[in-house]
Amino acid sequence: MRFFNTEGPVRAGEHYLLPPLTRWDLEQVLSLIEQKKYFLLHAPRQTGKTSCLLALMAYLNQQDRYRALYVNIESAQSAREQVEQGMAIVCSALGRAAKLYLDDARPSDWCRTEGREIAAGDRFAALLEYWAGADSQPLVLLLDEVDALVGDTLVALLRQLRAGYPQRPQAFPNTVILCGVRDLRDYRIHARSEPAPITGGSAFNIKAESLRLGDFSEAETQTLLQEHTQETGQVFTPEALQQVWTLTQGQPWLVNALAYQACFRSPQGRDRTRAIDAAMIDAAKESLILNRVTHLDQLADKLCEERVRRIIEPMLAGEALEQLPLSDIEYLTDLGLLRQRGGGGIEIANPIYREVLPRTLALVPQASLPQISPTWLDDQGQLDPERLLAAFLEFWRQHGEPLLKSAPYHEIAPHLVLMAFLHRVVNGGGTLEREYAIGAGRMDLCLRYGAVALGIELKVWRDGRPDPLARGLEQLDGYLSGLRLDSGWLVLFDRRNGQPPIAERTQVDETRSPGGRRIQVIRA
Incomplete structure (x- = not known):
């Protein structure tokens, strides 16, 4: 039996889901790849970015025109400022991903032999040059959790991609998609090797586009919930469907978490003959907040950041936001804490976050x-x-x-x-x-x-x-x-x-x- 997913990428055989490739403009993405562009995909945590990248990899490889590879490089965060260690982790992650998804051992073999003789500042670029030139099919590289990297390690990665860019597609990836929570403009890189902080835009000025993965629409929210009804026969009352939308405003993790709590955790909800009503959705919301589930705990942790406090504090007091850097507002929007109203003003992204923030404080x-x-x-x-x-x-x-x-x-x-x-x-x-x-x-x-x-x-x-x-x-x-x-x-x-x-x-x-x-x- 499938269920609502709150951890990791969606799997069609296990989870209720919206087809990931319908959640962004696939035609635009394919056009950027056709034009050999390097671009970004960003969105708040647990909104479906990884699921979209994995689906894109599968789609491109099925078309048999490109070699597409998804690589999660978050483990390189542990290297901090140690470029030698960080680049070794990134190259190793690419090698393992190539084996897993493409059954191709060549990147791993290269890392064990030739890669050891190349300086850390050039190692990732050298691996990409070797592997991109090994086949006639253009290489599309999907790098996830890029903004988890720190300081000189992140600078080294971005600058190696920038240096190899003119060699594409014969001797470098045709397209690279960088994925993370933040837009590139919010990368504030404090590198030991540089006298002043570096912005992502200066270290990676070859970026063509920055795509943002949005929340579910109201119709998409209802479509996802009704997958459960089709699978089990258990219905959501119209009031419950509306309450899920009202509380979450389509934030994907919140939609799944509320529905999972109501349908699979609560004793009433596990009775499939009983309809899920609005009171059960409200009880599920309260349970998520009281238990400080991981997603909400991570969100609350951001309140400690000064650039977050500068905005959230006056908002909670109902005061006007004056003389605040636009970059701070954009940063909180990228984190998913804020959204723009129809009239252009900003507000806390959804009622659950509006309740979690003051409760946490x-x-x-x-x-x-x-x-x-x-x-x-x-x-x-x-x-x-x-x-x-x-x-x-x-x-x-x-x-x-x-x-x-x-x-x-x-x-x-x-x-x-x-x-x-x-x-x-x-x-x-x-x-x-x-x-x-x-x-x-x-x-x-x-x-x-x-x-x-x-x-x-x-x-x-x-x-x-x-x-x-x-x-x-x-x-x-x-x-x-x-x-x-x-x-x-x-x-x-x-x-x-x-x-x-x-x-x-x-x-x-x-x-x-x-x-x-x-x-x-x-x-x-």
């Missing part, structure tokens, strides 16, 4: 929280918003100051501490939903616990800006209207210099919003 404050008794529950175990407000005020006055220092993003530290507190509240019994918009200057939260829903808006008062109360009440009115609630919290974090300690300045007042809703204004 709140982990350290959450782990630092003291033991908190659930005084916010009534005698029937239901959430009491008045008790919750009293518990938060007591917590914030006592622990707010030291916990702010534990938050990894200083500018949104209050947001993260409050979310950490609320995660303790909903742990196992509810959900915490987040909304944030660039330029709006706010983050909105909706806490759901049983039959109770609480809308909360967070704003920050900074030096040189007016009191955010009036604007906050207006914005909260709109948020509560969308939630169909007639009351909520407006939390104003005062981050101006020279303010009294948190314990002294924290207070709460009740007021009415412009729409007449009852609002608890918490100045913290």
Whole structure:
């Protein structure tokens, strides 16, 4: 029985799949190969790049016009700056791939004999010259995980390809496709042999195109899910199909992971007579996030990078993005963290990522929280918003100051501490939903616990800006209207210099919003 794949390339006999060659413009790719071009394929991790390259290799070899070879060179990353070792690993990887896919031992034999006598800086190019000239068929080389290489090793690889380029196709590959997460423009190569960082474009200025593998469309997402229905008879309700698309926006790994969790991991989903509904998809999402599965963990790890923090921090706070390098935005887009909206603005790529990022950032404050008794529950175990407000005020006055220092993003530290507190509240019994918009200057939260829903808006008062109360009440009115609630919290974090300690300045007042809703204004 086939299943949804979340690890490695797809295999037709084992996995539900969309034919890989339909996921990019094959006619364009074949045209570039016909023109003897060297080009890039890039996309975020676990979106199907390797599957596409393997399918392209098989297609070209079946046509019997080219010799095509896929080579994964990620293992050369371990060589770091050691060019001798790195080039030996790359050549060895090519030799093993030629044996595996083409039943051709000549590259391996060359590495053992002639290759040992050639300097590391020329060894890969010499191997390609030898092997490209060994047959009349033009050679097409598909190099995967190129951007995993580091420093001088990456420079050596790129420059050898550039040096041999004029000799194609008789004595060098007709076409080379470099594949990785990042576009070549984002290669910032710090080589010991160079006085300044090198850009990928300068080290490999023979690049003709840079192709990006996109996410699934909504129709493709549904086609993939319905492969399971055709195989097992188990259907997805229309609401479940829509929910998968809404949560993932077609990100291939997320689509497969949600469906695998719902259909193969959950007890209800393993009952093939039961339809997969939207509630089961939501439960699958929550399970993926709570278990910090590898894909989401790798994504969260990127939050430590400074160029990622420069963009994600103001986005979470709802602040405008000002004077940011375009290269940083392009980098986060290549990582799959951001996408462009229809109107041209940027946003977090999908709702699951929008939930994972602040949750991850709140982990350290959450782990630092003291033991908190659930005084916010009534005698029937239901959430009491008045008790919750009293518990938060007591917590914030006592622990707010030291916990702010534990938050990894200083500018949104209050947001993260409050979310950490609320995660303790909903742990196992509810959900915490987040909304944030660039330029709006706010983050909105909706806490759901049983039959109770609480809308909360967070704003920050900074030096040189007016009191955010009036604007906050207006914005909260709109948020509560969308939630169909007639009351909520407006939390104003005062981050101006020279303010009294948190314990002294924290207070709460009740007021009415412009729409007449009852609002608890918490100045913290």
